[in-house]
Amino acid sequence: MPRDLPRFVLLCVLSVIFLAPVYWMLSTSLKSEADAISLPVQWIPTHPTFDNYREILTSPDGNILRWTGNSLYVALAFTVLHVALCALTAYPLARMRFPGRNGWFWLILSSMMIPGIVTLIPTYIMMLNFGWINSYHALIWPGLSGVFGVFLLRQFFVGIPRELEEAARLDGANSLLILWRIILPLSIPALATLAVFAFMGSWNNFLWPLYTVTDVDKMTLPVGITTFSQRYVTEYGKLMAATTLAAVPALIAYLIAQRFLEAGLSTTGLKE
């Protein structure tokens, strides 16, 4: 191991640098506003207080718990619908033969070349026309047209051995049953990866909900937090309490989904 010592020390130093902002966030959140900006800097709060947390949690300007709930609802609804839609679409593209199969696959795949900014304003005006501004419909439905998940699942479904399907078909199973009983259970890793990505994408979505949901009570967490940023400007004790509270669900989710997330990143990256 001594040969590895320099590497280990370097990793420790880098870890300290990476964790410093997070420590600073926690430390500031426990200081009064006066202590937060006092010099010399207080690395450890001299008069630790939970006042900032109390103030943020009872703020009349926005309810951070409610925003968290809104985000959770939107992200869960989106994830369930997205995974279901992608599986239904990927299944025939991977396992059936029919006229137009390849054409359709390449058409939807090539739509990934369309940058989101192109459809931003037209889709916004559609939301106005639908009466979906300040509605969760705006945060859920347009994103469901995405095709990356179709690609991901199609690539996975193609690799499942055909013998299993043939046997079930001889037993009289219809295609829906084959999808449900054979294809999907064998694809749990891919489905989990897609679900994690879909959930994270929806949870972290920022630009679109910033403009489509402007009613404070209906905001999602990332957007709601920015209203604090505008309201408290330089009251960093309160801001850091708010960002800490906003980071907690993400951290918990990360600890739960870490395995899927990192495995998913590796497998959706390059196989080599």
Add this chain to the structure above:
Amino acid sequence: MTVTQAHPRTDTAPAPRPRRRLVLEPYLYLLPHALLFFLFTVYPIGYGLYISVHRWDLLNPVKAFVGSEFYRNLFTPGTPQADFFWHTLWNTTFFTIVSVPLLLAAALGLALLLHRPIFGRAFFRAVFFMPGILTVSVMGILWRWMFDNQIGLVNAARDVLLNAQPIPWLSTEGLAWVPIVVGTVWWTLGFNMTLYLAALGNVPLSLYEAASLDGATPWQSFRFITLPLLAPVTLFVFVTTALASFQLFGQSLVITGGGPSRSTQSVIQYITEEGFSNSQYSSATAMGFAFGLIMLIFTAGQFSIMARDVKGN
């Protein structure tokens, strides 16, 4: 992007026995997503083209046809649209040029430090990856505080270590990029590192053993074995990172608000300002198409990587 095949791939699909009554079946599976695809991907493109050649005023039911006026504005010196569009496009390009090499080199560096076993490896991996799970507004407010003009952590550290005067990072042109770039690197490095770690895990150890038997130095092994084998993942990381950088929005919006005097405003932020703050929907849509055309370079790169994966394997 590509997917690891969990099972050996059967070469061609044996044609299912033709059964007439089932001929609609595959299309029924495709239908739900296809409806949404037409409504929210295909239709908005056509609708956008229509909006961009009309004067779209929400209060006026008559949308006058103006032809290419809003596109020509972008090439007419002196209009605010031309000034700000190209200025913010340059800002975005500058950010991409600065951050992408950092995000590639530092990610590879971290992956090289971590891919061989070491005490606490899982912990280090988690530490480097963790910032990426924070949502952009949390990350932005945190880095605004880190680089606060007076008493952010960076200025506090300068005070303690160097006894130096605080630097007004956020309100100085040029310097205002520092918190945005540093924050972005901190925030997204872990994703790229994870991709590099996966790729390094696939390099056969026997290659290194053979090289060291032939007397190769560690540098030579790295230069002539590791780097060439990492070329595909590097291309992938480059394309996705450049694409993400070009879509800079949240970081600069939250950290600097695009200031001082638009010096860190990204082109997407400007387009949203033109559309949502100024209600110039047609002008903003035209800019979206213009910027989208430029982005096509990167999205086409991403597409070709995916296409190779579909055909290859």
